[in-house]
Amino acid sequence: MSQIPLARRSPVPPESCNLAKAIDIIGDRWTLLILRAALYGVRRFDDFQAELSCPRTVLSGRLKNLVEAGLLTKRSYKSPGKRARPEYTLSSMGLSLRPILIGLTQWGDAWLGQGETPPISFTKAGSKSAIRAAFVDLEGREVRPDQIRAVLRG
Amino acid sequence: MSQIPLARRSPVPPESCNLAKAIDIIGDRWTLLILRAALYGVRRFDDFQAELSCPRTVLSGRLKNLVEAGLLTKRSYKSPGKRARPEYTLSSMGLSLRPILIGLTQWGDAWLGQGETPPISFTKAGSKSAIRAAFVDLEGREVRPDQIRAVLRG
């Protein structure tokens, strides 16, 4: 099944791999669900709380971590005639996770959806055909998974 | 910064979203590191353990979960003249997570790498130019992030 050649260790130890650092930040259930909600436009504390049904203490801590990590920006927002409220919006760092979260959603649709139609799908603006996560070369053309090669720095 | 319109709730509740199900399976630090190692060819218990430096109990539990979830396949492997050993290889379900893990690696390189050259990069076979995670339409042409539209089933 696996065409991957046997190895005893990975070429890059987890400590020096940026994937491990990324996992330290977002490799958490609540954190990922917060980012998911943020990508759909949720910005306020109580809205996150209603969306996630998680303890407020947990939400508070995760939001703080995400702000410190630079994925969320906390600022105060005042709608006219109302008092100011804090809101959490995605920074460009957080926004750039979008392809990954959409990719993971589509992976879930394909493997965990039990044959049902996905509740949400993604298309190109002005088109009706679906898009999917993939790899592209410098010219923006798709590279098939079996064409991918890992190159060590050296 | 964020062009995402304000929303009070996400269009799909987390319970019925396959992203949430996916997060339940892989939204865990050790699990993601196991999958990372597996994608680089690690297959055996003690090799995973040396790679991750995690308690054997933890590794044992995570491997079992991944097998039950269908991401890893456990089978017995005998090299000639030696006794049979169990080995864990990625199923096609697990292999299909590759774009996501590579995408997350590149996200980490871009935002967490502190300006250093990434220790590992990815190219198309027979080429030297880098590839990156992106979205493509049905014809395999890239779709820019600002061109992505979410469509609800209905």
Next chain:
DNA sequence: CGGAATCCGGAATGATACTG
């Protein structure tokens, strides 16, 4: 080598209540 069983201490969770 590849686990399972046991145990412990600390961290996270979750409920509830309180405050500006």
Next chain:
DNA sequence: CAGTATCATTCCGGATTCCG
């Protein structure tokens, strides 16, 4: 609304030991 404070409970990581 947007948090903090408190607290019981549960869970998890880590070490150790044992076994086929």
